[in-house]
Amino acid sequence: MKRNLILIGAILILILTYVFFPRSVEQGVLVNSDSTYSTIYVDGKLKKFRGASDFPKLSVLDFKYNLIKAYSFKCLTPLTERIMTKEASTYDLEKSGKASLSAKANFYKIDASNSINPAAAKDVIVGKSNVKYVKNSKGELKTFLIYPMDFSKMRVAISTTNFSSFYHKKTEIKCEAPAKLYSKRDNFSIDLPKDSLVVIEPSESKLNVTVNNKTNSYSNRVYLSGDSLKVENIVRGIPSFIPTYSGTLEFTNISQSICMINEVDLEEYLRKVVPSEMPLSGGIEALKCQAVAARTYAISDMLLNRFSKLGFYVDDSTQSQVYNNIATQTLSDQAVNATKGQILTYKGSPIDAKYYSTSSGTGVNYNDIWFNADGSSEDRPYLVTNNYLTPKKELPNTEAGWLKYYKDNNVAALDSNYPYFRWRVEFSNQGITNTINKSLKTIYSKKKDFITIKQNSKELSEPIELKELKEVKITKRSEGGNALEVSFIFSNAELYVKGDSSIRSILKCNSEYSNEATTLYRHKGDQLTNVTFLPSSFFSVEKSNDKFTIYGGGYGHGVGMSQYGAIELSKKGTKYTDILNTFYKGVKLDKLY
Incomplete structure (x- = not known):
């Protein structure tokens, strides 16, 4: 009996402990x-x-x-400093510097009605002021509250002359209006009069900043804000000019080079993108299309966080969209103003508003250009195969049919009045062999999974010197006509290349690679030499004796909006909303702000 009472007491203690612990x-x-x-x-x-x-x-x-x-x-109490750069386990806070991310970090998104839902690290956008966060007892960032974002500011990496690099060895800025030089982390601020000259150079981990011949050294990010900041170490455009920026220029020492970011109003950014990306000759409706597409593209890239490790959303080259390469123009300003805040959405989210110069008479699906080595791709249901032939007719479905299509300079299509609608490149056997050998090493080092080399039916692990090209075959082609995979049959091996960028890069139309005069002929008769890469992957190849001729069409990737197609529709009086719906399917025009 006593033993039972002890057992019951022990059980009660366990229950009470469990309930009240x-x-x-x-x-x-x-x-x-x-x-x-x-x-x-x-x-x-x-x-x-x-x-x-x-x-x-x-x-x-x-x-x-x-x-x-x-x-x-x-x-x-949450912290509210901006997060300026993001890596997998470390975030850089604007004032207090780098902080580790907790392995158990939690992210929550709050909408305009204050509803809260779980989110992810990707939803934290660098350089924005919409995030509150709390550190744990170890000083790690653990809880993030992500509020609705102000989309009206862009962060643009400014490249060196010729857009050759993000990294500057030195920057020289003339302030053509009063400006302010400051650092939030080094806690200083200097008002600068008009015509001040600011020179910034990296020195080990610091920035040496010289203002009107007086130099100070700073350990952290430095900002220069003003309405007219002329960056005198950069040359842009044809004819060439020295570019001027508004907003804030932000300077960071990265491995003893300067990363320069322009934080600027989105609409001001577009005023310098639209004329850099599209000629004024298309008229106001085409320019409106470019403004909407460029605004959407910028927002989409912002949300994608492509460059979050460096702290910007887009760069100023064709890697994103060209910015400030042509001076602002009245007509393009009107197009930007007329479409202020407008973006294209699909099911409520900004689309990936791809655009390119010229079609070959067709457009293709997103996954015909951007796919992984195993063939998988992200879904972009609004970027689909398009037929721009006038009048529309059935596209070829055989290799002989595509060769005939690309050889025909008289095909009538939306873009057929423009220089790159048709083109051809001629290589001798030795010239194309030289080109492929020289290009292959670089491509293999960057996109190995898109290259296969076989010798005696055995796959090789490294490139070899390829000898005497015998045949070129398009082994896989999209419904819209671009080459998805090309095989090159050499006397000593077989080379298989897949993917738009790899295919275009392996066939550089450049004497530096071919070791012979290599000319690209456009369909109006003009000739170009030393073209960096193939204009598009829309092509067929014909061999005659010792010569290979590539017959192709279009310029660019062929996904989304053809800029010259938009220009042609604009000239015919088509409204920009209808032009956009020609190229992007099932989308909605929404006003972001």
Whole structure:
């Protein structure tokens, strides 16, 4: 009997301990609370606790709880510094510097109505002021509250002359209006009069900043804000000019080079993108199309966080969209103003607004250009195969048919009045063999998975010297006509190349690679020499004796909006909304702000 009482007592103690034993929660996020219950996100999961909290919704709370109730609520104060760069485990805070990311970090997105849902690290956009975050006891960033974002500012990497690099050895800026030089981390601010000259050079991990011949050294990011900042170490455009920027220029020492970022109003950014990307000759409706597409592209890249390790959204070259390569123009300014805040969306999200120069009479799906080595690709249902022939007729479905199509300079299509609608390049056998051998090493080092080399039916692990090209075959082609995979049959091996960028790069039309005069003939008769890479992957190849001729069409990737197609429709009086719907399918024109 006594033994049973002891056992019962032990069980009661265990039950009471289990019921009343306090558990701790670090950084739960309060969703709502009434007189009885509190609903709280804990580690990304919504949980309900008995016990009221007096703190407002979205408070970040440490608290204890047992099976009876939650108690001892403590509200934590979030930090609000901008996150300037992001790496997998480290974020750079604007004032306090680098901070580690907790392995158990939680991200929450809050919408305009204050509803909260779990999010991810990708939803933290660098350089924005819409994020609050809380550190844990180790000083690691653990809880992130991501609020609706202001889209009206862009962060653009400014390249060196010829867009050759993000990294500058030295920058020289003439302030053509009063400006301000400052650093939030080094805690200084200097007002500069008009015509001040600011020279910035890296020195080990610091920046040497010379203002009107007086030099100071700073350990951290430096900013220069003004309405007219002329960067005198850069040359842009044809005819050439020295570019001027507005907003803020931001300078960071990265490996003893300067990364220069222009934080600028989005509409001002577009005023310098639209004339750099599209000629004025197309008229106002085509320029409106370019403004909407460029604005959408910029927002899409911002959300994609492509360059978050360096702290910007887009660069100023064709890698993103060309910025400030041509001076602003009245007509393109009108197009930007007329479409202010307008972007293209698909199911409520900004689209990936791809555009390119000239079609070959067709456009192709997104996944015909951007795909992984295994053939998989992201879904872009609004970027689909298009037929721009006038009148429309059935596209070829055989290699002989495509060769005939690309050889025909009289095909009537939306873009057929423009120089790159048709083109051809002639190589001798030795010339094309030289080109492929020289290009192959570079491409193989960057995109190995898109290259296959076989010798005696055995796949090789490294490139070899290829000898005497015998035949070129398009082994896989899209419905819209671009080459997806090309095989090159040599006397000693077979080379298989897939993917738009790899195919275009392997066939450089350049004497530096071919070791012979290599000319690209456009369909109006003009000739170009030393073209860097093939204008497009829309082509067929014909062999005659010792000569290979590539017959092709279009300039660019062929996905989304053909800029010259938009120009042609604009000249015919088509409104920009209808032009956009010609190239992007199932999209909606929304006003972002």
